[in-house]
Amino acid sequence: MAGGFDVVVIGGGITGLMTAWNLADGGARVALVEAGDLGAEASGANAGSLHLQIQYPEFALYGEDWARAYGPCLGFLKASLDLWQALSERVGEDLDVKLGGGIIVAQNDEQMRLIARKARIEAAHGVETTLLDGGQLRALAPYLTNTAVGGGFCALEGKANPLRATPAVALAAQRAGVTIMRKTTVTGISAETGGFQIATSNGLLEAQRVVNAAGARAGEIAAMLGVAIEIDGFPLQVTVTEPVAPLIPHLVYSAAGKLSLKQAANGGCIIGGGWPAALRANGTLFIDPASLTGNMGVAAGVVPKLGQMRAIRSWTAWVNGTPDWRPILGEVPNRPGFFLALFPWVGFSAAPMTAKVIAELVLGRRPSTDLKGVSVLAD
Ligand SMILES: Cc1cc2nc3c(=O)[nH]c(=O)nc-3n(C[C@H](O)[C@H](O)[C@H](O)COP(=O)(O)OP(=O)(O)OC[C@H]3O[C@@H](n4cnc5c(N)ncnc54)[C@H](O)[C@@H]3O)c2cc1C
Known part of the structure; x- marks a missing residue:
């Protein structure tokens, strides 16, 4: 042509x-x-997480066969995070890329067992997740709740500024x-x-x-x-708090409910994790109050100090999803x-x-x- x-x-x-x-x-x-x-x-409009580990809620929902089928995608994501690390230099601007590691927090032994099973599948695809007991978890992340029994730490995850x-x-x-x-x-x-x-x-x-x-x-x-x-498109929402002093250097997940949590470079804590937004008849999105309170509850259950912070903005967007x-x-x-x-x-x-x-x-x-x-x- x-x-x-x-x-x-x-x-x-x-x-x-x-x-x-x-x-x-x-x-x-x-x-x-x-x-x-x-x-x-x-x-x-996304939450800026640089994900690598298999997402816990889906692992709990769909099980090991699903995770094994998804496993090869981990190598792809790992290679992508390598490229993220070089991206600020490539574009000539600081994109706030920090790979400080991701922590999935367990509140009971059953959740810890599931994290361990998930870690075995991740390891088979070249992604190491270190299992931590309660003491090790708090030594690594003192800002986490002292009710956590342990967690999994994936050192390669992090965040960037969308x-x-x-x-x-x-x-x-x-x-x-x-x-x-x-x-x-x-x-x-x-x-x-x-x-x-x-x-x-x-x-x-x-x-x-x-x-x-x-x-x-x-x-x-x-x-x-x-x-x-x-x-297909799925409506999601995310919330950010007022800026606070440096507190959370990691990407944080909870095994007790859907959560992705990180602190942006400006100090705001970005709270998401796949909570659905609501849909008007005309096709536009708005904040679902039940998702908002649910999301904040899971977040404060993992990082108690969040309960003292003011949320200053929530927003919505469509995510691209496959089954x-x-x-x-x-x-x-x-x-x-x-x-x-x-x-x-x-x-x-x-x-x-x-x-x-x-x-x-x-x-x-x-x-x-x-x-x-x-x-x-x-x-
Ligand atoms: C609230 C939320 C939080 C998220 N959090 C994270 C996260 O923390 N980490 C992560 O890795 N991912 C996250 N995601 C997912 C991630 O944002 C998306 O998977 C990713 O941005 C998709 O990028 P894209 O360029 O493929 O699509 P998009 O950014 O959706 O861009 C597609 C573009 O195509 C355009 N388009 C559509 N139809 C037409 C047409 N007919 N003609 C011309 N243009 C068209 C649209 O206008 C749009 O701008 C999140 C998503 C949402 C919604």
């Missing part, structure tokens, strides 16, 4: 922007199309030559000889290849080419030239590696990691 772009990337979240940046660095002519503003959906990361990556993509089209919605895609035509609210684009990085709405984009994928938590990465088998860059639930953590591998595949290069067992497209 003459003219047009080598690649059109759909979605201006961190995944699409980073993929477009890598593609432009690799010599491709790239356009990125974003329906709204860059990073204005999940990529700018409010800085996505804009910094967007600037880097622009500097690398990516044509960025904001406020431009993709409304249809057709496969033509040698490429694709992409209909948008601002006119028609042509490209040899298309990358779908539309997050929670990726299913709609895939359906435009007759491709059915199991991805089995596994990502959908790669070229669609019966749609040559159409690529999916979709890492669910923890897509902020996975973004650097997702973008790296998808760019390699689009450029026809050997991917730096084997997607077998990771992406559902490689099964």
Whole structure:
């Protein structure tokens, strides 16, 4: 297809922007199309956790077979966290990346046994989680409740600042030559000889290849080419406290309820963990008071000092989720030239590696990691 772009990337979240940046660095002519503003959906609204360990609530819910099937994704996430550590330097801006370790806190022996079973599966995939008794836990993290019986410590986890990361990556993509089209919605895609035509609210684009990085709405984009994928949007909420003196250097989880907790560089404690937001009839989201109190209760149950802090802001966003938590990465088998860059639930953590591998595949290069067992497209 003459003219047009080598690649059109759909979605201006961190995944699409980073993929477009890598593609432009690799010599491709790239356009990125974003329906709204860059990073204005999940990529700018997430809690900033850099996750690695298997999430405890899902392990408790779905069990060991599920965790073993998800296990190969741990290597992918680990590689992504390595890339996160180099990202501030690569974009030329401090993204508040700190890998201080993640702690899952147990309040009883049964929870501790489950953490130990989870740690065995993590170890089989190259991720070490150290089991701690109550004394060891408090020595490592004196801010935790003294009712905790123990926990698991995964040294490689941490946090980054989503409010800085996505804009910094967007600037880097622009500097690398990516044509960025904001406020431009993709409304249809057709496969033509040698490429694709992409209909948008601002006119028609042509490209040899298309990358779908539309997050929670990726299913709609895939359906435009007759491709059915199991991805959907789920409404979540997160809360931040007033800034306080340094207290929590770790990413903290609880085995007693859904929680992700960290202290941002400015001192605010960010409290989330997958609590659902509420949905209005017109499709917009609002804070669910039951989720808010539930989330705060779990948080204060683990870090009692949180009970004395004021929450200053809560917000909502759609997360991209798949039922089995596994990502959908790669070229669609019966749609040559159409690529999916979709890492669910923890897509902020996975973004650097997702973008790296998808760019390699689009450029026809050997991917730096084997997607077998990771992406559902490689099964
Ligand atoms: C509240 C919350 C907390 C979270 N916390 C964490 C966390 O702590 N750690 C972690 O690793 N992950 C977390 N996540 C998940 C993570 O934020 C997402 O998985 C990740 O940001 C997905 O990035 P993305 O670029 O793929 O998608 P998005 O950021 O959703 O970007 C997709 C973009 O595609 C655009 N788009 C959609 N349809 C079209 C169209 N037709 N035309 C043009 N553009 C279109 C959208 O406007 C959007 O900007 C959280 C998510 C939420 C919602």
